[in-house]
Amino acid sequence: MSARAAILARLRNAQRTGRVPVGPRRPEPVFETPPESGSETPLSRLLIELTGLGVEHHVEPTPDDVCARVAALVGTRPVLSWDGDRLPYGVGRVLAGAATGRSPRDSQASMEIGVTGCHAAIAETGSLVVLSGKGMPRAASLLPQVHVCVVRSGDVYSTMGEFFTKRALDIAGAACCTFITGPSRTADIELTLTLGVHGPGCVVVVVGP
């Protein structure tokens, strides 16, 4: 008998003993989070959470302002970015000469700043959601020490549950979906908070119109 058949047979036998307690009924998912203040919107909550996580953030009124902000953040440092046609607000035009997912691995790894868009942001937790896909290398939000993420204000969801429900098709179309919530951190050494262990030690969010 194969391992598969043997395991499944044992599990079916075990089910007959009926020793698994019956759980409570699962409530329907709730997409609203308890507001921190009366006039809260998903975007205002997102910004509160980002502040709590130590994530610098900028809200810009026009696409040109977004581009100017990204250009100022990047300065003259070497950049690894998503392809220009994948970045919102035409941000790619201020990133001429940036390394992309097609650059050699070592060259990608030596870049100081990663610039990406994102597919969603989650207000409740301050998370940025990136899906893998054409022109959107995972390395750009992972290898550089600084990650600059451009968020469209229309992509802000209240909760992870809301995102799972409303964007189920997008998630099912991507090989990998990652929620990024603040800078890389560890507390393994005497519970001392240390940033930037493997992923970026610094995350900056630019929210556009």
Add this chain to the structure above:
Amino acid sequence: MAPSADFSKRVEDALANAGLRAALDRATDQLGSRRVVALATLSDSDATRDAARAARLDAIAHLPEYLERFEAQLVANGARVHWAETPEQANRIIADIGRATAARLAVKSKSMVSEETHLNDALERQGIEVVETDLGEYIVQLRHDRPSHIIAPIIHLTRQDIGRVMEQRLSVAYSDDAQTLAAYARTKLRQAFLRADMGISGANFGVVETGAICLVTNEGNGRMVTTMPRVHVVLMGIEKLVATMADLDRCLKVLARSATGQKITVYTTLVRAPRAAGDLDGPEELHVVLLDNGRSGILAGDTAEILACIRCGACLNACPVYRTIGGHAYGDTYPGPVGAVLTPGLRGLREWSDLPHASSLCGACRDVCPVRLDIPRMLLSLRHSVSSHARPRSLGPAMKLFAWIATRPSMYGRAAAVARWWLQRRARSGWIRSLPGLAGGWTQSRDLKAPPGASFQELWRARQHERARPRGNEDAA
């Protein structure tokens, strides 16, 4: 030697280690209070825990059906699925994948299941170098040590311990600054990530409806391991399923809050498939190894509920026994209250019969559990199994004899007088240091106070006799 035989020894060693106990106090206090603060950010944390419990119990109740659907979904997504009954089978499957892909260096993110199978040793024997990439696990590997907490593997080490091992093994300048030590690890491990052929991870959850593997890490090593190497192998226990993405959401709401006091872990990665056409990175091959190793046996027994555990470690921080003796004393992969139930289930109750007794049954573990596992009930059930199997043969007739004597007052009085006389003869300065035979168990770790000269019955009779005298009735007694 049977592991249980070492248990008292391991506990004694832990108790003698003052540094360990100070570290445990500090760490478990901090983790415990962070958890309380994090749960308070939920509008109704009890209802949220109920929902997570429901999600996990549903998966455990439908395990064979869900595993078949999970497998079908994974295959449809382009992943390859392997089944292993034993640690040896799992290790062989992964070594074979390594050989087929000519892998020489594997990077690994934290996986408790791989500790269970001793995967690193098995791969090294096949000539595949394995590098642990979780900072704590990396230091454990450098020290040839073992993790002592589910989520804080080097809770037992000081900054100085870590500085010394890095100085020795990595040829770097000694430091006891956490930031510097983390930077040493980043530099060293970055090279491994870029060179590795194979990434090995565990799974925090497998989602049946989408075939997604959910991995959470704070450092980002989980993302590295699932992004940089050509091949990604997931080694997971068969119990780690949730039915839907909504159920995953229910579990993630309580996991990080209970573990580290964060609302959500820094990186929550859902790996569904190998890299798609047009993707510029991500693994070309995705393998999922489903390991039983005793779990199907647990499902059939009284402790089936323990399979719903989401490995947050909250019960360790709350447990007065874990807080005193630390993780190593438990002797196997899973320490603390969850380990006291899980280890006998996975490894056999006969050899691990001490663990269910390593609890005061105070219920703190049940109170903090994000999926409300009734661990004290399961510990009692295991103790019952131990005592019904391991009770000495002579105990049955002995108890019958005791019952016969104890139900006859005059017989009981006479027997007690004999016992008292016998015990008094053994006493030195009012204390008895050891007893022979079965009774020896009692004096193994404590002394017995010598009994008084007379029993209550004797004293009472004497007192009545005394009170009767002044009334002049000499015959009253």
